[in-house]
Amino acid sequence: MHFDGTFSIRAPRKDVFDVLIDPKQISRCMPDLQKLDVKSKEEFTAVVRAGVSFIKGDFTLNFRLVESEPPTHAKLVARGSGIGSAVDLETTIDLSDSGDGGTLMKWQAEAKVGGRIASVGQRLLSSQAQKIITQLFECLRDKFGTGS
């Protein structure tokens, strides 16, 4: 499943970048964070409670910052599991100046869900995955106040 989006943020690129690679900041935007374990600047584990309504469960996700070119580009991959399912997430963020002193953030996410959720929840999977991922990025955007 592929998702992407673009935001304008009223903050300088460097500030935005610093937030995006800070595990503590990002994890606050994750749905119902249960636990965060920061191993290093590049690696952290988050336990989040995610799902749709009462169909939810805890997912343990190991994040790794695999590409970092401050303040323009970052790539974060996560692998984890929950509700008898495996989740692989690859997100890429590219920042550029929006001209008015703000930042243009282009994000892309590639999500792969396997196992129980994928095999019995096909009908709802992609719309719900989209919802969760979009919310995450909207939350990050909102940290800076919305742009235009």
Next chain:
Amino acid sequence: MKLAKLTQKDDLVQIRCKVNGDAYTGTVEPRTLLVYFLRDVLNLTGTHVGCDTGHCGACTVIMDGKTVKSCMVLAVQAEGASILTVEGLAKGENLHPIQEAFWENHGLQCGYCTPGMLMSSLFLLQRNPNPTDEEIRRGIDGNLCRCTGYVNIVKSIKAAAKKMRGVEVTA
């Protein structure tokens, strides 16, 4: 206000129910499905399990007069209920007319769906003693069969309807 006794996840719950006319009392985990209560606790293994999602109907029993899929009902929900399973159909050596009709019309092959199919047929015929083919097919739309293509099941139910109405069946 006094609440119902607070139970924990690991607590067992007592249930009382009637199965094929006999009263049973026992304790079960709340998560025990009715079908496993019947099969594992009461040793009534005629009721079968064929799927996880309540689609195949092999586990169909009659609970308080209506067919239910016993894999989609918790045993605790059967508290106080009266249940009829396939084992309760025949009276001693005498088969129920529906059982006879299935036998005579080759309404079964592997026999795995048959107990559930019989229960649905009984419920259908109790409500509608003279169903059309279409009504029969609707009446068993919750029971999957992979052997018969349903043709002889429909035929069996028609023949059973005649028997139960007291009309003589001619071969």
Next chain:
Amino acid sequence: MRLHKKGLSTLTKLVREEPALWMGHPLKRKEDRRLLTGLGKFVDDIKLPGMAYAAILRSPYAHARILGIDVSKAERLEGVVCTLVGEEVAKLTDPFLQISSPPANKLKDYCLAVGKVHFAGEPVAAVVAETRSTAEDALELIDAEYEAVDHVLDAKEALKPGAPVIHEEVGSNVVFRGKWDYGDINAAMKQADKVVKKTLHFHRFSSTPIENNAVLAQYDKATGFLNVYSNNQMPMFCIPWVSFALKFPSNRIRMVTGDVGGGFGTKIISYPYIVLISLLAMRSGRPVKWIETRTEHLSAANHGNERMFEVEIPVKNDGTILGLKVKAWDDCGAYTRYEPAGATIWAQVTPGCYRFKNFQMEFLQVMTSKCPVGPNRGYSRMQHLWMIERSVDIVARELGLDPTEVRLKNFIRPEEMPYVTPSGGVYDGGNYPESLSRVLKLIDYWRWRKEQVEERKKGRLIGIGISTILDSGTNNFGQVKITNPENPFSGNSEGARISIDGLGGIQVALGTSPQGQGHETFASQVVADEFGVSPDQVTVLMGFDSAVNPYSHQSGAYASRCAVMGTGALLGAAKKVKEKAAKIAAHVLKADPESIEFKEGHAVDRDSGRKIPLWQIGNIAWVNNVLLPEGMEPGLVAIHFWRPDFGLPDEKWRLNQTLTYSYQSHAAVIEMDPETGKFKILKYAIVDDCGKQINPMIVEGQVHGAAAHGIGAAMYENFEYDEDGQLKSSTLVDYLVPTALEVPDLVTESMETPSLFAPKGIKGVGEGGGTPISAIANAVEDALTPYGVEISDSHQNPQRIYELIVKKRKKM
């Protein structure tokens, strides 16, 4: 059985020599009383003292390396008895036998994934616990870590350079590549007025019996026996797999089956589960039961073979088919559990019912990151026959001829029987033109054709589809030597034992392991006729027990063999028992053994009319044995193993691959809703001919069931994967098994052309060759004639049909 009588052909009447009493009679089934009263004995109904339950953890990935599996939390859960992971399995067992030739046979297959997972749903770990629920709870506590690697879901993609290789040890994804070439296809192409070309796709589905796979294994330390209660369809055929994998002596493996809730082929390759549960039983020291869930069954038991075809058909303008040139890609999924058998079994019916002599087929079997395939009602032939029947209709359409006309023009004629096909098949009798004309009459074909034209004017789309196919039965295992000449299998054989005890009781045991086909009934009928008794007086052991039943390692219920093979074995055993009983009777009656016949429970001296009851013969044989003729061994029991006269493939792979060739003609009338792509069946008719029928009621039931499977496959059932290799239809919410509302009433009629080679003229029945899949595809295309839509897929999904219509509408 009115229909049955109507179905008797003139030919049959001529050869119906002796007045059989029970054969041909629609006897009520002996199995039914227990099944109707809830007393059937299925695996899950068995409880052994101290029994524990297993549950299996499965891969969420289509293709991934296993980085680690941590079972420690699961093992600490109260009620957990033991666990097992792939690494341990690799130490405890040998990889499963492979029947392919090198390099595909280098494939390493274990009962739990070792090092890598190859499809979503593959078992990776197992838990044994005191209860089902606790075992399932424990699965949630296993931490399995994977690293996904690229997967491949399409057979053609899997062949491309750089494609992910499913099994590195094989080196590529190719299982088998072979070319069948008969006649002169190039000359046929030159002779042709036209060469019709088409690309076709046959989809994945499975027969999905209502009872899932089930295994209960017990290792008895006292006797050293491994007792396996399962619903496997070929329990003795899987012994080599179980014995070699477990490194356990075959003479201490006891295989037992009881009532089986349908099989249809899908229960043949359950040996990985038999090995897994046996290992768990050995490890835990407890009897261990495993009942597959429906989700497990749909995602990981086995699917039918998916196949792609590129077809070229040289034809004459008058509809004569000169030959068939085909390239086929068979997708067998992630393992070769019974493959590459499927790569050759289609060749049983190489030209279908048609006379063309020029045939070329290039066949590739390829592995992908999907559930492994396995036998499935109509195994490997239905894909091929669908391709042929679809092709015949395409030819008719392109030439502007009626599809019945093209069929009649190209059918093998009854007077050509027995007919030897280009691939060496020997068709054992039949009248295809009559079968077709009967089904046309049954469905009122020409009236529908007229009505179709009238209705089209009113905007109503009626479609009529027909199909005549072969339903080959009793396979010659020599066919697997085509893919690997080293395979130590050929021919076919079955065992039966008949005894008359000291009180005159007749007991029969057969090697066939039934799953609903009524073996107790048909065997009683056959034996009753032999001894001149009523079937009630014959007891046939239910199920199969290797410690009790006679068997061959080809025993089992598959490939429509039971009636033919079982009867062959029964007749042989009966002959032996009768010979001995006749000697005893002759001795007592002071008569010539040659003049003894068996009638009404007695041995009768034809010459004097004097007789002695069977029980008295049994009494002398077993108990009162001083009265035996001098030198005669006591006892009245015989085992017979019967084998048909089969050969081996020649250098061109010519071989008679099966003993019998039943056939069916189907006709479907549908009404299409062009606004949605959905359609319904208005009428469905079938004419079948499976030779002489032992029990016409059972035969008709088999015809119904096979048709319902084909209708399900054509209209509802489909295994579809998403781009990540996840099965989208892994529950009955999405895997759409037809209910009584979807399967129409089936109008049937039968013919009875006796087999020229099988005992009593019987032919195998029950698979139906997936005929509705082509009849319905043909009907859909016919209904859409105003749009000129072509149907190239075997699954008629409404959305796809709708999209085809929309595409054509845009062009119109």
Next chain:
Amino acid sequence: MTPKKFAYFAPASLKEAIQLLRVNEDAKVLAGGQSLIALMKLRLAAPAALVDITKTGDLLSYIREGKGHLEVGALTTHDTLERSKIINKKFPILSDAASKIGDQQIRNRGTIGGSCCHADPAADLPTALTALESEFVVRGVKGKRVIPQSKFFVDTFTTSIAKDEILTEIQIPHTPPKSGSAYIKHSRREGDFAIVGVGAVVTVGPKKVCRDVRVSLGAVASTPIRAKSAERHLKGKTLDEGNIAEAAERANEEADPPSDMHGSRQYRLDMIKVFARRALNLALSRAR
């Protein structure tokens, strides 16, 4: 397959049930259980506690006349709805929907309240009730409140019922004379989840003019929705084939359907038009 462990309560009154919901973290109401138990068996849902409201002794299964509306108790089964003479006569759209749910056993056990609270966007009754502009009576600690349909379905599997509230009744406003209603769905097999479900209610004025019309859609968004654009197009116009077809062409404007193996997004968008037209025509044919 078996559910994970949970605590089970069978309170003797609704009041007690509400208290139990309030004090138990992650508790879920159990009525017929035909959706919930399946999800629990698949271990996709694992509530810590179930509060079984079928043994409260409070009457929750009824179909009766209220003031300007029909009152349907939350525990009324699909089977009862399907067979109810009054529903058949006044709200055939509900009989249509109820009769197409799952199969006979599911209809025997599943309830209208359960179906609404489960709020599966592809379910039949919520879509039909949306076209009827029904109201939902819920009881909580503070007593009773009535939630209008437009505020009831919030998201996939999500309603505006609070954690400690229980749906007790659905109120269906009576339609004026010369109204007709219908629900039809497009599905692979009859009892399957809808690929597209359409509910329609029309009221015919003098000269066959459309006095009022409501079209609801299921399985094409995260909740059942109204096809407002189609409604607007038809209101005030003559209810003839042409106008209905034109309105139906607009029926998918508010939809945002998902894709699955039975129907892609585009297929659903196209099918909405077809089934909106058919539902409107059927509803019209029933308007007397």
